Amino acid sequence: MAPLTGEPMPEPHRIILLAHGSSDARWCETFERLAAPTVASVPGARIAYMELADPSLEAMIEEGVWEGSRAFKVVPLFLAAGRHLRKDVPAMIKALEEAHGVHITLTPPIGENPQLGEAIRKVVEQELAD
Amino acid sequence: MAPLTGEPMPEPHRIILLAHGSSDARWCETFERLAAPTVASVPGARIAYMELADPSLEAMIEEGVWEGSRAFKVVPLFLAAGRHLRKDVPAMIKALEEAHGVHITLTPPIGENPQLGEAIRKVVEQELAD
Numbered sequence: 001m002a003p004l005t006g007e008p009m010p011e012p013h014r015i016i017l018l019a020h021g022s023s024d025a026r027w028c029e030t031f032e033r034l035a036a037p038t039v040a041s042v043p044g045a046r047i048a049y050m051e052l053a054d055p056s057l058e059a060m061i062e063e064g065v066w067e068g069s070r071a072f073k074v075v076p077l078f079l080a081a082g083r084h085l086r087k088d089v090p091a092m093i094k095a096l097e098e099a100h101g102v103h104i105t106l107t108p109p110i111g112e113n114p115q116l117g118e119a120i121r122k123v124v125e126q127e128l129a130d
Numbered sequence: 131m132a133p134l135t136g137e138p139m140p141e142p143h144r145i146i147l148l149a150h151g152s153s154d155a156r157w158c159e160t161f162e163r164l165a166a167p168t169v170a171s172v173p174g175a176r177i178a179y180m181e182l183a184d185p186s187l188e189a190m191i192e193e194g195v196w197e198g199s200r201a202f203k204v205v206p207l208f209l210a211a212g213r214h215l216r217k218d219v220p221a222m223i224k225a226l227e228e229a230h231g232v233h234i235t236l237t238p239p240i241g242e243n244p245q246l247g248e249a250i251r252k253v254v255e256q257e258l259a260d
Binding site: 012013015017019022024026027030031033034035036037038041042045073075077078079080081082107109110111112113114115116117118119120121122123124125126127128 | 165
């Protein structure tokens, strides 16, 4: 039910799925397929790449700002955190927040969520059944 | 029901979950947690690392041979295939097959299975609910 007050609904965070990026188009196609269920079901969700592929994280923040978003959650499509997620991406995010006047939250990499371990178990069970 | 013939059951493939490896213990701990549901539910399943961490793929093949396995499936804990999975790992596997007289199948990386895209969607839905 819609709220009865006249206040605007708080804007949800816009989701950006962040992959590393590669000059290999096949690599990026795999990530686009990985992102597809989220992009199809979460309004405004997009994929972006750290480097070596388009669209960039900055391009997707700019698109979100243009469409009215001021708060973003960047969800790394990485199985574990290395130097990129501990240093490079936080620095990119700080610069983007300052440049665009937005709030950007960096979530843990997807591999730290137990959903991923369960998905791996299902993949293995399919491989054993084949 | 057990088969009534006296023939031995075909030995199932032993599963090895192959991660890249890192000198950062936190990185490896994330992969061990990712592997845990599979290791807990699939008899003989193990994690191994390509490089920079133990146990190595060779050590896990040797363990399997010692325990009676002659056929292995290596399931890459990679979201997409790059140079490692197209070149380096197939070469490692060929050398291990020759050295140990075993059959090793390299499956596609986990990120090419639709289960992973569904898991990512669930992770994002959890992030939006927080």
